[in-house]
Amino acid sequence: MKKICVFVGSRANYSSIKSVMRSVKNHPELTLQLVVGASALLDRFGEVVNLIRKDGFEPDYTFHNIVEGNNPTTMSKSTGLAMIEMAMVLDNLKPDYVVIVGDRFEMIGITLSTAFMNVRVAHTMGGEVTGTIDESIRHAITKMAHLHFPANQDSKDRIIKMGEDAKTVFNVGCPRLDLVAEELKKNSIEELKHFEETTSPGVGMKSLDFSKPFLLVSQHPVTTEFGQNKNQMMQTLEALAELSMPTILLWPNVDAGSDEVSSAIRTFRELHNPSWLAVYKNLPTNIYIHLMNTTSCLVGNSSSGVREGAFIGTPVVNIGTRQHMRLRGENVIDCGYSAESIFSSIQTQISKRKYPSSTIYGDGNAGEKVANILATENPAIQKVICY
Secondary structure, eight states: OEEEEEEEOSHHHHHHHHHHHHHHHHOTTEEEEEEEEGGGGOGGGTOHHHHHHHTTOOOSEEEOOOOTTOSHHHHHHHHHHHHHHHHHHHHHHOOSEEEEETTOHHHHHHHHHHHHTTOEEEEESOSOOOSTTHHHHHHHHHHHOSEEEOSSHHHHHHHHHTTOOGGGBOOOOOTHHHHHHHHTTSOHHHHHHHHHHHSOOOEEOOOOOTTSOOEEEEOOOOGGGTTSHHHHHHHHHHHHHHHOOOEEEEOOOSSTTHHHHHHHHHHHHHHHOOTTEEEESOOOHHHHHHHHHHOSEEEESOHHHHTHHHHHTOOEEEETTTTTTOOOOTTEEEEOSSHHHHHHHHHHHHTTOOOOOOOTTOOSOHHHHHHHHHHHOOOOSSOOOOO
């Protein structure tokens, strides 16, 4: 039995790898090992580990590595701690593969520990182009990885151009779409109504009629624009205030600049006490999917607008540089950071209702493909550049 270790460090990590975890767990030739750390353990980011356990996945190890501060210095220290902690975990679990999800900063530390300890690295969602430090992290992980699971042909071609052996690169699609495809078989309004009836409301607005128009907002810090994130978020909030539509806003992730975004949200809320705004630390993946399926527009800079949004057909206003040059469908409108630009773009998108579904990031069967490939492929530990 091959031992496949998955590290989850955030809510985005979990939604991006849940279907792979499930497929590995159910595969007759594989054993799932789960390690949870970083913001996935923290209360202020919704303690994602509780959702993971609720879904039937019990971590083999957990560790804390986030240094308080949410600035470039603490982000660097948190990455170093992830590398140190993961070395101990690997020494105990002795996996055959460690699955690295995407491009978040803690993932580079996990990758280095894994490669240094002669354990194969399997990397999902590599080869893409974006803004922020994630761009560099993603390609660095590609050069350390032994198996590659890009989400589209464009990314596969780019990985091969980076000198990776074409035999180790598999275009499987985005695992997040597996969950989307499953959830879209259900009635979104009924799922959201049940969620509202059984869950404590977010801070702010106490009730929301999901059958009527509302906005969904997910805006994260841009690490390479540290120091500017508070003003950028304030511009978004000013545009939303001009619209005054019922709005669900998610707390930002733990990247450097997170405190700037959080400060803008708190300041705006205290100054204006907006009755149209509800703020959530975290939402279950299935609920977020149904919100995307019913919202008039998703606003912010989350990759979910580009990935899941294309598949669902969600109208998206993508703000700023965080998703710069990432492959996208016709459902996305790009705009700058000014309130005027954001307001105008949202108005355009809410008039569109829904876009046709696009499969540029896969068709919803990635998890099973990844598990089958992990069960059969055994690339050499020593990598060789292929050009």
